[in-house]
Amino acid sequence: MLDPKLLRETPELVKASQRARGADEGLVDAWHAADSNWRSLNTKYDLIRAEQKNLSKAIGPLQGKLKGGDSAVQDELAQLMQKATALADELTQLAVDRDAAEAAANKIMGGFANIVDADAPVGGEDDFKIIETIGTPRDFKAAGFEPKDHIELGELLGAIDIERGAKVSGSRFYYLTGVGALLELALVRMAMDFATKWGFTAVIPPALVRPQAMEGTGFLGQAAVDVYHLPADDLYLVGTSEVPLAAFHMDEILDGRDLPLRYAGFSPCFRREAGSHGKDTKGIIRVHWFDKVELFAFCDPKDAAAEHAKFLEFEKEFLTALELPFRVLDIATGDLGMSAIRKFDCEAWIPSQSAYREVTSTSNCTTFQSRRLRIRSKVSEGAEYVSTLNGTLMASTRTIVALLENHQQADGSVKVPKALIPHLGMEVLTPVAKRI
RNA sequence: GGAGGAUUCGCCUAGUGGCCUAUGGCGCUCGCUUGGAAAGCGAGUUGGGGGCAACCCCUCGCGGGUUCAAAUCCCGCAUCCUCCGCCA
Numbered sequence: 001m002l003d004p005k006l007l008r009e010t011p012e013l014v015k016a017s018q019r020a021r022g023a024d025e026g027l028v029d030a031w032h033a034a035d036s037n038w039r040s041l042n043t044k045y046d047l048i049r050a051e052q053k054n055l056s057k058a059i060g061p062l063q064g065k066l067k068g069g070d071s072a073v074q075d076e077l078a079q080l081m082q083k084a085t086a087l088a089d090e091l092t093q094l095a096v097d098r099d100a101a102e103a104a105a106n107k108i109m110g111g112f113a114n115i116v117d118a119d120a121p122v123g124g125e126d127d128f129k130i131i132e133t134i135g136t137p138r139d140f141k142a143a144g145f146e147p148k149d150h151i152e153l154g155e156l157l158g159a160i161d162i163e164r165g166a167k168v169s170g171s172r173f174y175y176l177t178g179v180g181a182l183l184e185l186a187l188v189r190m191a192m193d194f195a196t197k198w199g200f201t202a203v204i205p206p207a208l209v210r211p212q213a214m215e216g217t218g219f220l221g222q223a224a225v226d227v228y229h230l231p232a233d234d235l236y237l238v239g240t241s242e243v244p245l246a247a248f249h250m251d252e253i254l255d256g257r258d259l260p261l262r263y264a265g266f267s268p269c270f271r272r273e274a275g276s277h278g279k280d281t282k283g284i285i286r287v288h289w290f291d292k293v294e295l296f297a298f299c300d301p302k303d304a305a306a307e308h309a310k311f312l313e314f315e316k317e318f319l320t321a322l323e324l325p326f327r328v329l330d331i332a333t334g335d336l337g338m339s340a341i342r343k344f345d346c347e348a349w350i351p352s353q354s355a356y357r358e359v360t361s362t363s364n365c366t367t368f369q370s371r372r373l374r375i376r377s378k379v380s381e382g383a384e385y386v387s388t389l390n391g392t393l394m395a396s397t398r399t400i401v402a403l404l405e406n407h408q409q410a411d412g413s414v415k416v417p418k419a420l421i422p423h424l425g426m427e428v429l430t431p432v433a434k435r436i
Numbered sequence: 437g438g439a440g441g442a443u444u445c446g447c448c449u450a451g452u453g454g455c456c457u458a459u460g461g462c463g464c465u466c467g468c469u470u471g472g473a474a475a476g477c478g479a480g481u482u483g484g485g486g487g488c489a490a491c492c493c494c495u496c497g498c499g500g501g502u503u504c505a506a507a508u509c510c511c512g513c514a515u516c517c518u519c520c521g522c523c524a
Binding site: 039042043046047050052053055056057059060061063079081082083084087088173210253257316344376378383428 | 446453483485486491492494505514
């Protein structure tokens with residue numbers, strides 16, 4: 001949700017942002033009309049309500065006198081009662097109108113995406129800016145062999161079983177087996193160790209949430225078709241632990257001195273992938289479920305840009321420790337999520353595709369989510385909305401794909417990056433003699 | 437799943453239709469005091485909305501209802517606790 005003040009005071013800024021996103025700037029004027037309608041009804045209601053309260057206060061004592069036998073007040077009382085009844089009726093109607101006007105204004109408000117950062121590149125999906133490229137893709141030709149893809153490597157190592165995943169759960173499901181399962185656990189533990197070192201509190205949040213949590217984080221808007229819903233219980237399966245982490249402090253007023261509050265959540269992520277039929281149909285690049293370690297922070301709005309920069313540094317440090325070649329993108333305005341004002345993606349090199357593919361993504365959502373979730377911090381006077389930031393640290397499937405493919409050797413074995421060895425307890429993953 | 441109880445300001449708590457413009461304590465903040473602290477004393481301490489302002493309105497878990505008037509009465513929901521059942 002946007003700050004209504006921003007819309008009232010700097011409508012041009014909001015219009016410019018809508019344009020940069022390729023969104024409807026007409027919403028700004030529509031909201032203004034709806035808002036002033038609501039404000040005038042609200043003022044009217046308040047005035048009449050005040051009058052009614054004053055009348056009610058007069059009625060009490062008069063009734064007392066009447067009960068005490070003072071019949072002289074009877075006429076006055078009857079008059080007041082009549083007036084009060086009329087006011088009560090008027091209020092009932094006004095409340096209906098006022099609430100309808102408010103709902104209309106809120107509906108328009110809900111359509112606004114966050115104000116894009118002035119530094120974000122303007123344009124659509126392909127207009128991202130490459131900030132930097134770290135590491136160099138290996139020259140497999142020089143090494144004398146063709147790189148295998150992660151599907152083949154996963155089979156050789158007994159690490160990934162896609163066929164049985166499909167048999168049991170359908171397409172885009174998989175089993176991690178043997179070293180595959182151990183690899184994920186080691187990556188999770190390594191990610192959590194890094195995050196803890198950076199000042200994040202490790203969290204294992206619920207992966208099923210109520211509608212208000214899903215709604216509050218903005219996933220029931222355009223992205224609703226991608227969300228799994230359990231109608232019998234009206235619960236949603238989260239697509240990222242960003243949801244339960246953001247909602248963790250829902251309806252709370254935090255102590256400003258505690259900021260930033262940093263959490264690293266580990267949870268399964270469920271995605272219907274409704275709009276991506278035909279994309280990445282092979283392997284485990286795009287799946288309906290994977291596990292992820294997600295970074296999340298609540299911070300002072302003044303520090304949000306700096307915190308965002310730190311999130312990117314954290315992601316880079318982790319990918320570097322895994323010895324993966326990757327590049328960093330500054331995502332263009334038209335490709336930002338609704339809540340984000342700026343987004344950086346890290347894309348790891350995938351040898352079998354000869355392409356960089358997204359492995360992490362970090363967004364600065366300023367106060368957009370905290371307004372919906374009513375998360376504020378106590379400052380000297382009053383309370384102000386906090387900024388929220390999120391970023392992937394380790395998405396298990398894509399990280400495993402990148403690791404296997406980049407660190408493979410001619411015989412199908414895979415070298416374990418140094419930083420991961422203590423967590424995995426192995427230096428090399430070796431092909432199994434016989435698949436289970 | 438069944439039965440009962442609870443939900444008031446950061447925490448505890450008073451409050452059974454109008455005197456609630458919500459009590460008291462703890463904690464916290466500021467001040468006095470002090471060499472400094474503790475104790476003591478004094479003041480402050482839920483948030484939100486509208487209005488140029490004076491000021492007004494909302495907020496007692498949430499949503500409805502009754503009433504001129506609701507923390508208080510009625511209905512629904514949520515959460516927590518206790519007991520029973522089932523399960524791990």
